[in-house]
Amino acid sequence: MEFVDRETWGAPAASAAGFLGSARGVKIHYLGTGYESRGHPRCADYVRQVRAAHLADVREDYVDIAYTACVCEHGAVYEGRGTHRRPGANGDKELNGRDYAVCALLAKDGGGLDVPPAAMLHGLVDAIEWLRRDGDAGSWVGGHKDGYPTDCPGDRLYAWVHAGAQRPDGGRDDEVDPPGTYTVRVWDSLSVIARRLNVDWRDLANLNGIRPPYTIYPGQRLRIPERPGGPVVPPYPGVGAFVIGRAHPAVADLDTRLVLRGFTRHHDGDGYQPGRVFTEYTRRNVADYQRSRPELRGDPDGYPGPLTWRLIHS
Ligand SMILES: [Zn+2]
């Protein structure tokens, strides 16, 4: 846990906020404004700005930054009012006396940094664990919108909170999914994932207990519904489909299977994306897949033959 105490980021050591003996739990917030991703050295500066804006808010008459803590995209936890201080961000006095308030430095949808990176989710869990340990917070975790009319903390964080606010341990690049499962690695809609898995999205939702608004999050491991009649293997397109630097529709299909199975560690630095061009990255990811299968291990050249094609579609 990277903990930045008040004095380190530039606030007086003790908060002037009222005493809070214990709390039911922790409410998660987001900025809900525009916010651009930035280098970590500039995060403390932003937290200072949030505090200055809160102190300047005449209507709310805040005595300090309203949050118990803020968490940046890099996962650092900035001490706000801190433990055993009543927060000012949950809506009213009663709500503020019930739960701590932790704010992710995250934009509203379309406002810049609007997708919480894994490091931020780890930082939020760090903050929750800290408040339980040192602040007598109970086990309850929710969003600002629980019991108060607001969009905060946005659909993505809210879904993550209500799925149990877990650390995003699944879905690392180097991890291969067990058969019959799929780990969500980027934020996608349920329908996009269902299409990738070639299953009906309603079956996928039912099997995994996903309810409206059908939001899913990175690190979530889904069970893949069985298809009646088994998997459908498209016809092998021929070796001519897989030539370095050349485009072919079968390559996009191949890429999708590689992503699905987690063979994506070779890429141009921006993550491995399905595309029609057979690149050296594609070839190396195929070679990884071939090395993972006993039937293919003897010749992991990275060029899909008929057996590689059939197995990767099965
Ligand atoms: Zn909020």
Ligand SMILES: [Zn+2]
């Ligand atoms: Zn940061």
